[in-house]
Amino acid sequence: MKSLGSIRRDFAPWNDPNAKPYIQFDNVTKKFGDFTAVNNLSLTIFEREFFALLGASGCGKSTLLRMLAGFEEPTAGRILLDGQDLRGIPPYRRPVNMMFQSYALFPHMTVENNIAFGLKQDGMPKPEIASRVAEMLKLVKLEQFAKRKPHQLSGGQRQRVALARSVAKRPKVLLLDEPLGALDKKLREETQFELMDLQQNLGLTFVVVTHDQEEAMTMADRIAIIDKGEVMQVATPAEVYEAPTSRFVAHFVGNVNMFEGKVAEQTANTTRIAGSSGAQIVVDNAAKTAAGADIVFAIRPEKIKISSKKPADAVNALEGEVYDIAYLGDMTVFHVRLDDGQMVRASTMNAARITEDPLSWNDRAWVSFRPDAGVVLTR
DSSP states (O other), X not given: OOOSSOOOSSOOGGGOTTOOOSEEEEEEEEEETTEEEEEEEEEEEOTTXXXXXXXXXXXXXXXXXXXXXXXXXOSEEEEEETTEEOTTOOGGGSSEEEEOTTOOXXXXXXXXXXXXXXXXXXXXXXXXXXXXXXXXXXXXXXXXXXXXXXXXXXXXXXXHHHHHHHXXXXXXXXXXXXXXXXXXXHHHHHHHHHHHHHHHHHTOEXXXXXXXXXXXXXXXXXXXXXXXXXXXXXXOHHHHHHSOSSHHHHHHSSOOEEEEEEEEEEOSSOEEEEOTTSOEXXXXXXXXXXXXXXXXXXXXXXXXXXXSSOOTTOSEEEEEEEEEEEEOSSEEEEEEEEXXXXXXXXXXXXXXSSOSSOOOTTOEEEEEEOTTSSEEEOO
């Protein structure tokens, strides 16, 4: 079976026409005065899905989360949870819980009292509270820290306390607003996998807001790319990366090279693109384009090979000069200025300690790629 990227788990209700969405944003608009934060947006999320809202600051993703939580009301449109219209239902009556970036822990309370706070507010019997708190402490592996206060914990431990408190009431949906933003890079990467495992174990629906592409790609079953209050694409991480539907998405997620030109010739399987400088490339996946149409071939840096000699079997090979090199340990990134002036980024994994074909600044080099290595974009 062929697939765009590895499949983390056998879970894809969005591909089932009979599956019923759990959360629905139905033509939702949110305005703050003259400013439109969310613009006639429609989106569906399924039960037990780990869903990410990804976008730059100010794109409207946090506003979506706040409307789902009940802290904001839509100016127009509906938000439904399990078929119920949430309009007018206050936050404390919604079966959702929200975990904030700041964690908002009570500094004067111990870890176990922080976790128990919401349960006490709901009037849960004391024996049940003690049992639930013990369950949550075990879940986030903080049993030995139960009597400590937040200032006595590391950033990662405080994050886990906030998470335990958020899921202690067993909400149907957990909303996470930039949940790992306060952690350092290494701890953030470790916690991403912990969150994924926790979500699987609890069987809850997670909706996370983040501006970190790697974070969204790592954790989410699907990602919604948001820009200026509108959905640009909703797809799995592999589909967003390998098959972006627009230049915006291709540019926003990861690094990408764009070859612009016109359709010069089409056959049954391939399309030849002529660039403005005369360089030509042959690509697949462009069957719906017409002769003379302006198109863009988008290709990721790791799909491009770089060598000092022209590959004998390469369908697409372009010559240029090495402009910059960045050695990153696990990979090396090359910037090659082609003879037509275009800058191309190519990355190679450092699978061996010794490089057989070393390239240096100002060396002549060839970049080559397969016709099916990228995607053709018309918008």
